[in-house]
Amino acid sequence: MPPTIGNHAPELPQDRIDSLFYEIADRNPDVAAAGQEVIKAFGSADEAEPGRTAIADAAIQDANRFGEEVPSAPNPPEILTPRELAALLGALVLSLREAAKNPNPNLEK
């Protein structure tokens, strides 16, 4: 099988894993659901590759610990669909590129 993104998960730094977890947990007052989302995002401990197992384990432990502290979110933010998220990220990268090409348009007038 040729290398594709399907068999290569991005390697995330630990602080980013933590922040992604809390982003997910913030949107889910139900801790069990948060844990499930984390497992869905990072893969289950049983099926995951060695590196990913550690991520899933850490996330589950965080879910248990974090569970006692999560207040119910009255208005959870809208969750983007995968397609919407991909479109948004592409647009954001393009906007960075455009801004770099025109550092300050007023200076060129």
Add this chain to the structure above:
Amino acid sequence: MPSILSKAISLLTGDDTKANYDWLKMPKKRVLKQLTDRELIRLEAEIGATLFGPLPRGHRREFFCLDATTWIWHEEWVDSSRKLQVATTRYEVQENGILKVQEGARYSYVEGQELQNLLLAMRMYYERVAREIYHTEPKPIA
């Protein structure tokens, strides 16, 4: 005497009383060096290549955002018979989902683990290029 001396000095050092130093001043409307799309993509692709951890020996990888709706994964490696292999995958964000396009007219919508990996990679890519190339904080995403 002083006038002769001052004349001699001015002959040696030059007369700067009427000198114009404007050329030394920094222009107020200076335009910063602008990079082309291609140059920016090349810089971004260097970061994209590092998102998936260390590469196996003999592999070369690129992952980058080509335009607002197209992302590219490109990998080259030497196989066991020492032949160069190349795989390029294009991910197109379309109305119905994210279409994966590979050589040989193979098309499929991305789903499951590959979709999760792709979205995480896109997100990490955006955050890292924002900070490391464009020196700005990425916008928070819901």
